[in-house]
Structure formats: structure tokens, C-alpha cells
Amino acid sequence: MISPLAIRLRDRYYNNASHPYRVFERHVQSLIGPQTQVLLDAGCGRTMPVLQKFQGKVPKLIGVELVDFTDVPAGIEAHNADLARLPVADSSVDLVMSRSVFEHLTDPAAVYAELARVLRPGGKVVFLTANFWDYGTQVARLVPNRFHARVVRAVEGRPEEDTFPTAYKTNTRRDIERLAQHAHLQVARIDYLSQYPNYLMFSGIAFAVGMAFERLVSRFNALRGLRGWVMVTLEKPTTPSTATAR
Secondary structure, three states: OOOHHHHHHHHHHOOOOOOHHHHHHHHHHHHOOOOOOEEEEEOOOOOOOOHHHHEOOEOEEEEEEOOOOOOOOOOEEEEEOOOOOOOOOOOOEEEEEEEOOHHHOOOHHHHHHHHHHHEEEEEEEEEEEEOOOOHHHHHHHHOOHHHHHHHHHHHHOOOHHHOOOOOOOOOOHHHHHHHHHHOOOEEEEEEEEOOOOHHHOOOHHHHHHHHHHHHHHHHOHHHHHHOOEEEEEEEOOOOHHHOOOO
16 A cells, blocks of 8 residues: 555655666666677566667677566567576676666675676676665565565565565675675676665655655765665676786
8 A cells, every 4th residue: 555645755856866777777878888799687577678678779688587588579589597507608798787686696606706707808797786784675684585575566566476585695885895806806886876765655654754864865975875776887807817906
């Protein structure tokens, strides 16, 4: 049940705000250049909603998803596979993107290593995931995974079959930097992003409190580590000698 007051507050104060999903897409677009020949979406979803947006912008698009596809757009190479075992050749991908997937990884070290394998030297990975230190993540960690699907369906209207168990094993700066170093990837940048408190839409009062908190952490850079989302850009070094540079 969504509160009418929460809807009014959202529409009034966030009507012109860019959702982290849009910020993510624009960042991926900014990394596409004349040399970008292959874009891989790691965890692309059943219908590849994000990957479809890059048709005509990159010559070859590859979508990888663990669950069965319900629709594969023409011209996109699709694979049902685990991200730790990609059916893709070594050094064959220019850019990897992944949205709202890394919080579900149970063996992120294997996934980082696999992405490093398929990336060409100079290639990049961009992923958007939940921030471990966000209050929403902390609450989610207290709720057993078996109840997540029901909660997400009630709050966001997302089908239960599209809600997956969370692990939060690569959702802090420390874990990201550690995993990247072990995979010989460089952390090019880490951005912290905010959005309206969507998980509090059930109550106008709760939404107002969440909105005040969001405004606070968005205003002060010192509090950026408490924002709801983390957008990470990793890069595969062009020479082995710089692979472990700090």
C-alpha cells in the first residue's frame, strides 16, 4: 500500500531529480567511444531492458543472465550463464555494465576475476549496486531472504520471481578495492548516489523522515558514504606492470 502523502512529497520534491538508474546509463554512454566494439551486460534481466537502449551505439551487444529469458531482441547475443563462468573469449569485451546485480553475488571474487579475463586491456566495468551502509540495506539485512520477494512486491510492485537473495559481499569501498586488487583491476572511480526513499512509500511520515535524511547526506560530501547507491568504475590495466599499482 502506497501512501498518498508519500506520492505527493515524491512528486513535489523529486520530480526533476535523476534516478541513479539514469545516472548509470549516462555514465555508461560517456564511456562508449569509437573503439568500443563489444558491450556486455552482466545480469541483463529477462528482457534486457538496459542493454536494448544501446542498440545502434555499439556494434556488438552481449547479454548474460542466470535465469531464462522471456524476450531476446534481435541483434543481441544472449547467454544463460553464471557471471563466474562467462561463455566469452579472453580479452574480447570493451565495456561491461551491470545494474542492481552485484549485491546478489555470493562469490564476488570469482566474478571479478572472470570480468578481468574477458576484458581487453584498457576495458572497463561499470556497476551500480546498493550501498552497504545505507539504512535501507541495513534493514534488508535484518529481513530473512525468504521474505524479500513479498516486501519488494508490496513496495515496488516487482514480480516475486524477479527478486533474488542478497549477499552484500561487494558493497563497501573496502571490499570493492580488495576484490579489484586481487583480480588485477584498477578502481577508476567510486560514486555515491541518492534517490527518493522508495522503500518508505508506505507511510507519508516515514517518507518525510527518509527524505530529510536523503537531503542531508546528499548535501554534505562528508556524508556521501551513507547514500543509497554505489556506482563503481573498474579498469583493466593496459600493461601487466600497472596491474597492481595503488
